[in-house]
Amino acid sequence: GEDVEQSLFLSVREGDSSVINCTYTDSSSTYLYWYKQEPGAGLQLLTYIFSNMDMKQDQRLTVLLNKKDKHLSLRIADTQTGDSAIYFCAESDNQGGKLIFGQGTELSVKP
Amino acid sequence: GAGVSQTPSNKVTEKGKYVELRCDPISGHTALYWYRQSLGQGPEFLIYFQGTGAADDSGLPNDRFFAVRPEGSVSTLKIQRTERGDSAVYLCASSVGQANNEQFFGPGTRLTVL
Numbered sequence: 001g002e003d004v005e006q007s008l009f010l011s012v013r014e015g016d017s018s019v020i021n022c023t024y025t026d027s028s029s030t031y032l033y034w035y036k037q038e039p040g041a042g043l044q045l046l047t048y049i050f051s052n053m054d055m056k057q058d059q060r061l062t063v064l065l066n067k068k069d070k071h072l073s074l075r076i077a078d079t080q081t082g083d084s085a086i087y088f089c090a091e092s093d094n095q096g097g098k099l100i101f102g103q104g105t106e107l108s109v110k111p
Numbered sequence: 112g113a114g115v116s117q118t119p120s121n122k123v124t125e126k127g128k129y130v131e132l133r134c135d136p137i138s139g140h141t142a143l144y145w146y147r148q149s150l151g152q153g154p155e156f157l158i159y160f161q162g163t164g165a166a167d168d169s170g171l172p173n174d175r176f177f178a179v180r181p182e183g184s185v186s187t188l189k190i191q192r193t194e195r196g197d198s199a200v201y202l203c204a205s206s207v208g209q210a211n212n213e214q215f216f217g218p219g220t221r222l223t224v225l
Contacts, residue, residue, distance in 0.1 A: 004153070042115075043154070043202065043216040088153050097167050098144065099214065101153030 006089055006102035013110055018076040020105045022089030025070065029091040032065060033099065034074045037086045046074070046087075076107075084109045113137070115217035117203050123223045124193055132188040132220045136205030142166075143186050144214060145178055146202040154202055160186060161208065193224045 003025045012018045024032065033048040049056045049063045049072070056063045062075040076083055086104040093100060116135045124130050136143050142161055146154035156170040160180045171177075175193075180186040190197055200221050204214040 040218075042218045043204075045213050045215075048213075090153075097142075097159045098156040098170065099146075099154070100156065101146075103151070103153050 004089055004091060004100055004102035006087075006105045008103065009106050009108070011108045011110065012079050014079060014081055016079055018074075018079045018083070018107055018109075020074045020076075020087050020089075020107065022072040022074075022102055023070055024072065024089070024091045024100075026091055026093065026100070027067070027070065029093070031092050032063075032072050033090040033092075034061075034063065035088040035090060035101075037088065037104070043088070079107075079109050081109045081111055083107060115203055115205050115215055117201075117217040117220050119220060120218065121221045121223075123225065125225050126193060126195060128193050130190050130193055130222065132190075132201050132222070134186045134188070134203030134205075134217060136184065136186070136203070137215055138184075139207070140205035140215075141183065141208035142206045142212070142214075143180060144204040144206075145186070145188050146204065148200045148202055148219070150199075157188070190222075193222075195224050198222055198224045 005023045031048050034046045035043045036046050037043050047058050049065050060077045064073045086106050088104045089102040090099040118133045144159045145157040148154045158178050159167040162183045175191045178188045200219040202219045204216045206212040206214045
């Protein structure tokens with residue numbers, strides 16, 4: 001079945017770049033997503049990438065997709081303390097409806 | 112405009128009781144999703160509605176869980192004979208309707224079964 005894996009924790013210094021990695025199993029996924037979850041807040045879509053793309057850049061965010069290895073990464077440039085949150089990688093199933101989420105990576109940004 | 116709203120925000124119940132969780136999607140969104148998020152885990156899909164009908168209910172864990180969306184807008188997730196293992200945050204999301212459109216999430220209902 002479909003599965004999405006992420007490392008659980010990442011700690012960086014303010015101003016450094018953060019790279020959060022994710023692997024997935026469903027090669028037929030059309031879109032791959034990155035969501036952010038802050039304490040007491042709902043899930044917020046950060047960015048997504050279509051499966052026929054290798055890279056997508058959106059301001060401080062860069063998404064890289066290696067479809068051969070089924071590896072997705074999110075790079076946050078100039079990480080700020082306000083970026084501290086849990087980041088979830090998700091893939092859409094091959095029907096395009098439900099999302100399959102990873103366990104989430106808790107990003108801690110130290111001043 | 113208003114986002115997805117869920118009520119109640121918190122629900123504490125006793126083992127064996129029946130609970131209903133409500134979701135109000137964004138106006139005009141035809142697709143509605145329910146997910147469950149246990150502590151330290153990512154959201155886990157439960158069921159997906161397109162209009163009034165359940166397009167995919169493969170994530171419902173057993174027959175104690177049921178969801179309805181009678182008029183294609185508000186949805187209710189119903190859990191019978193609750194168990195302690197049902198304790199989690201139940202998230203609702205809605206989207207414009209076509210597959211792979213952005214899903215907008217509500218704040219969730221935290222269910223605690225004592």
